[in-house]
Amino acid sequence: MAAKLNLAVLISGRGSNMQALIEACKADDFPARVALVLSNRPDAGGLQIAQDAGIQTASVDHKAYDSKAAFEGALQDVLSSHEIDLICLAGFMRLLSADFIGRWPDQIINIHPSLLPAYKGLDTHARAIADGAVEAGCTVHVVIPEMDAGPVILQKKVPVLAGDTPDALAARVLAQEHAAYPEAVRAIGDGRIRLVDGSVKILEE
Ligand code: GAR
Numbered sequence: 001m002a003a004k005l006n007l008a009v010l011i012s013g014r015g016s017n018m019q020a021l022i023e024a025c026k027a028d029d030f031p032a033r034v035a036l037v038l039s040n041r042p043d044a045g046g047l048q049i050a051q052d053a054g055i056q057t058a059s060v061d062h063k064a065y066d067s068k069a070a071f072e073g074a075l076q077d078v079l080s081s082h083e084i085d086l087i088c089l090a091g092f093m094r095l096l097s098a099d100f101i102g103r104w105p106d107q108i109i110n111i112h113p114s115l116l117p118a119y120k121g122l123d124t125h126a127r128a129i130a131d132g133a134v135e136a137g138c139t140v141h142v143v144i145p146e147m148d149a150g151p152v153i154l155q156k157k158v159p160v161l162a163g164d165t166p167d168a169l170a171a172r173v174l175a176q177e178h179a180a181y182p183e184a185v186r187a188i189g190d191g192r193i194r195l196v197d198g199s200v201k202i203l204e205e
Pocket residue numbers: 011012013014015016017018046090091092093111112113121122174177
């Protein structure tokens with residue numbers, strides 16, 4: 001197998017998607033390893049999970065910087081001190097600037113809890129239920145400067161059930177997120193999906 005992709009997983013909170021990636025990386029044939037978990041919140045629960053798994057962690061507290069550029073400069077310093085191939089946003093709740101994204105061409109992906117382009121932004125499940133949507137799901141996509149708008153890598157769907165609450169739907173979608181993110185990273189690492197010039201090329205099924 002070719003060298004494994006070195007992942008940086010960026011989080012802001014509990015880190016269950018991060019944990020799913022860490023678990024997936026335990027398989028010998030998984031084509032990636034988590035080299036770094038980085039949080040913009042020093043109190044993010046996911047940091048402890050990563051440390052317990054023996055993974056290097058860092059936090060860059062956005063509140064400690066007086067501009068987005070300064071915050072992102074600090075992020076960049078940490079990331080560039082590791083040999084990172086792919087940045088996986090996993091519940092990372094800061095919007096990254098075009099400048100920052102431009103430093104990592106075709107190397108930043110995100111997971112979002114809706115079937116994009118539907119329900120960009122926050123409160124995706126409540127909005128889907130309020131609209132009477134019959135289907136919900138999650139999307140792994142390439143990150144571009146416009147929020148939740150980059151090319152789709154893969155999606156997984158779930159039904160919206162009668163009487164669903166946002167929490168119930170979120171839990172159903174989250175289970176799919178935990179499958180989708182490792183699946184997307186595996187496909188990229190295996191070379192079945194390539195991110196090229198801001199687009200997603202599927203080389204074989
Ligand atoms: C996940 O549902 C993820 O899709 C969502 O935040 C949650 C993080 O959970 N991300 C976004 O809404 C980004 N726009 P986690 O910390 O347990 O992975």
